[in-house]
Amino acid sequence: MEKKNLFLHGKKVAYIERGNINDPPVLLLHGVPESSLVWRELFPCIMSCGYRTIAPDLPGFGHSEPFDEPSTWKRFEQFVSDFTTALNLDKFHLIVHDWGGLIGLKWACDHPENILSLFVSNTTLSEDYKWHPLAQIWRTPSSGEEIMKKMANHLQFQTEMKKTIPNITDKTLEDFYRVFRTPESSIVILDLYRSGNLEKVKTYNxxxxxxxxxxxxxxxxxxxxxxxxxAYKLKNDGLPHANVHIIQNAGHFLQIEVPDKVNFYIHQHFKNCK
Structure with missing residues (x-):
């Protein structure tokens, strides 16, 4: 799937754009350790609903170059502003997953006038969330750097990811691996997780x-x-009118694991947007 490139502050940003330029835009923000290819099975469905899709590789992931400064939560929020301004995206629908949700939902709360609808999966802004074991290691200085050396092992990374997502394509797998290739590239993940102070979002509900x-x-x-x-906590605390759907026999990477089921809810969502 061919990507386009633009430059922000002298850094290359790779992104996928599909659909009619005149159709309402949908911005899709991926998580860790993903890229825009996490959405590849959703693009045709979104376009068939009459929308234009724009999905960047967040800086440091996929084929996008990292920031010159630390890759913090706040810096990624600024990226959303810079990227949407560069593409003249004023009002748009927002689809988020994992860290794309922490970045995108927080950005949406600070720019509500830009958001036409929200489609959210596997992400939280709750201060009650306890980081999963790997995230806790990434958030710990020295321990995070040590485990990143192991995760740079290409074969081991492929093996572990295929256990987690058996139907992931080789191309998508390679895209996801790029952030782990070197100690320099993997700092992006360490910076992001170490900046993830969920107390910052107490007021966001x-x-x-x-x-x-x-x-x-x-x-x-x-x-x-x-x-x-x-999912229910996000609804009950912050989005009481949201429709919640729990997909059985699916894990974290829904968009790859069960794309047909995700597309069913995408179609339903955009029908409600008309």
């Missing part, structure tokens, strides 16, 4: 509550990183 737009929340029943209970 109140901001989420102000959204009166269509909201869909989907989750894998067997997500080992963020339990599906956080």
């Amino acid at each position: 109140e901001k989420l509550n102000r959204f009166k737009i269509p909201v869909t929340i989907i989750w894998g029943e067997n997500d080992p990183y963020i339990p599906f209970e956080f």
Whole structure:
């Protein structure tokens, strides 16, 4: 799947764009350790609903170059502003997953006038969330750097990811691996997780509550990183009018594991946006 490139502050940003330029835009923000290819099975469905899709490789992931400065949560939020401005995206629908949700939902709360609808999966802004074991290692100085050396082993990375996502394509797998290739490239993940202070978002449930737009929340029943209970917590605490769907026999990487089921809810969501 061919990517386009643009330059922001002298750094290359790779992104996938599909659909009619005149159709309403949909911005898709991936998580860790992903790239825009996590969405590849969703593009045709979104386009068939009458929308244009734009999915960047976040800086440091996939084929996008990292920031010159630390890759913090706040810096990725600024990237969303820079990227949407560069593509003249004023109002758009937002689809987020994993860290794309922490970045995108926080950005949406601070720019509510830009958001037409929200489609959220496997992510949380809850201060009650306890980081999963690998995240805790990444957040710990020295321990994080040590485990990154092991994760740079190409064969081992492929083996572990295929256990987690058996139907992942080789091309997508290679895209996901790129952030682990070197100690320099993997700093992006360490910076991001170490900046992830969820106390920063204590006030954001109140901001989420102000959204009166269509909201869909989907989750894998067997997500080992963020339990599906956080889908209901997101609804109850911040988005009471959201439609919540828990997909059985699915884990964290829904978009690759069960794309047909995700597309069913995508179609339903955009029908509600008309």
